[in-house]
Amino acid sequence: MSETFDAYVIDRGARGALEAGLMRRDLRELGSTGVLMRVCFSSLNYKDALAARGAAGVVERFPHVPGIDAAGFLAHDPAARPVLVTGYGLGTELWGGYGDYVRVPPEWIHPLPEGLTMREAMILGTAGFTAALSVDALLRAGLDPGRGEILVTGASGGVGSIAVMLLAELGFAVVAQTRKPAQEAYLRGLGAAGILRRLPEDETTAGKALSKARFAGAIDTVGGEVLARVLKEIGYGGAVATCGMAAGTRFEGSVFPFILRGVQLLGIDSVQCPRSVRETLWTRLATTWKPAGLAAIVREIDRRDLGPAIDEMLAGRRTGRTLVALHPDDARPPS
Numbered sequence: 001m002s003e004t005f006d007a008y009v010i011d012r013g014a015r016g017a018l019e020a021g022l023m024r025r026d027l028r029e030l031g032s033t034g035v036l037m038r039v040c041f042s043s044l045n046y047k048d049a050l051a052a053r054g055a056a057g058v059v060e061r062f063p064h065v066p067g068i069d070a071a072g073f074l075a076h077d078p079a080a081r082p083v084l085v086t087g088y089g090l091g092t093e094l095w096g097g098y099g100d101y102v103r104v105p106p107e108w109i110h111p112l113p114e115g116l117t118m119r120e121a122m123i124l125g126t127a128g129f130t131a132a133l134s135v136d137a138l139l140r141a142g143l144d145p146g147r148g149e150i151l152v153t154g155a156s157g158g159v160g161s162i163a164v165m166l167l168a169e170l171g172f173a174v175v176a177q178t179r180k181p182a183q184e185a186y187l188r189g190l191g192a193a194g195i196l197r198r199l200p201e202d203e204t205t206a207g208k209a210l211s212k213a214r215f216a217g218a219i220d221t222v223g224g225e226v227l228a229r230v231l232k233e234i235g236y237g238g239a240v241a242t243c244g245m246a247a248g249t250r251f252e253g254s255v256f257p258f259i260l261r262g263v264q265l266l267g268i269d270s271v272q273c274p275r276s277v278r279e280t281l282w283t284r285l286a287t288t289w290k291p292a293g294l295a296a297i298v299r300e301i302d303r304r305d306l307g308p309a310i311d312e313m314l315a316g317r318r319t320g321r322t323l324v325a326l327h328p329d330d331a332r333p334p335s
């Protein structure tokens with residue numbers, strides 16, 4: 001095995017400005033503890049875009065290799081079952097999936113579930129796993145398709161697109177909220193029954209603690225004031241799974257949705273989520289919940305094209321999922 005590998009590296013240049021690009025690195029930079037994994041596919045998540053721009057609180061030190069998702073095989077046993085890593089400290093605390101290799105603690109590694117190829121697992125990636133966590137949280141909160149419509153915010157994004165597909169395939173009437181009018185047909189194709197450009201916060205409801213109860217529940221991938229508005233629109237006994245922060249981390253609201261309508265606010269974390277939950281939901285994503293339309297939501301790119309894709313994502317202009325193909329020819333079906 002070569003002593004070097006290629007990786008999409010971000011680093012501070014001589015004048016302190018952030019530089020990014022594909023570089024050859026020494027394998028010893030991955031450290032000596034943990035399991036070495038050869039990466040075939042990764043993906044682009046919002047957190048990767050933040051990491052690639054050196055966002056404080058995401059990247060701990062430079063140089064750094066982003067990529068919170070990786071699918072590939074164990075370098076010491078390439079004939080063994082393919083594996084995947086999503087979340088934990090991949091691409092944040094440790095160098096991530098935009099390198100030909102990652103070295104990670106063994107407990108971060110999961111066998112690729114039967115029913116998913118590496119490519120499919122990375123089309124889903126952290127976004128798909130987060131969508132599955134969110135849907136599971138709504139089900140566990142007691143929602144079922146008979147209770148009414150479910151709103152998905154940031155619907156054209158990665159988590160949003162997969163949440164729309166999962167909910168629609170489970171029989172829920174999904175209303176997709178998007179800022180992209182051009183993506184209406186895309187969202188209807190994923191199963192959305194209705195489209196909202198934005199929540200109807202007008203002068204009559206702006207200052208009020210509650211609005212008309214329109215939805216039985218919601219998956220909010222956007223955060224900030226969007227989450228505040230969503231909470232006002234949830235009907236009695238409803239629930240909101242909150243996972244995102246593209247529109248901000250703070251929101252202002254009142255306790256009334258909780259104490260007058262019994263609404264539940266469900267926090268979603270894909271990073272430190274326990275192993276048993278991961279296994280359950282990845283198995284579901286590979287079987288009963290496997291979305292039929294994965295091909296419709298994916299764009300495949302090379303690591304050299306990450307820069308423009310990251311810019312587009314941070315501007316909120318990207319749609320669906322971005323698959324990063326490192327070594328697609330090395331990927332084999334699960335044995």
Ligand SMILES: NC(=O)c1ccc[n+]([C@@H]2O[C@H](COP(=O)([O-])OP(=O)(O)OC[C@H]3O[C@@H](n4cnc5c(N)ncnc54)[C@H](OP(=O)(O)O)[C@@H]3O)[C@@H](O)[C@H]2O)c1
Nearest residue numbers: 046154155156157158159178179244245246247269270316
């Ligand atoms: N909790 C967790 O464990 C977890 C895991 C994964 C992701 N996340 C978070 O979930 C969110 C979505 O992640 P992703 O990978 O799906 O990102 P993404 O593909 O970029 O999707 C984000 C979507 O949010 C909407 N949006 C972006 N900026 C906005 C703004 N300023 N105001 C309102 N809407 C905005 C856009 O959808 P429209 O144009 O359709 O409105 C955009 O496509 C991110 O905040 C990410 O950090 C959290």
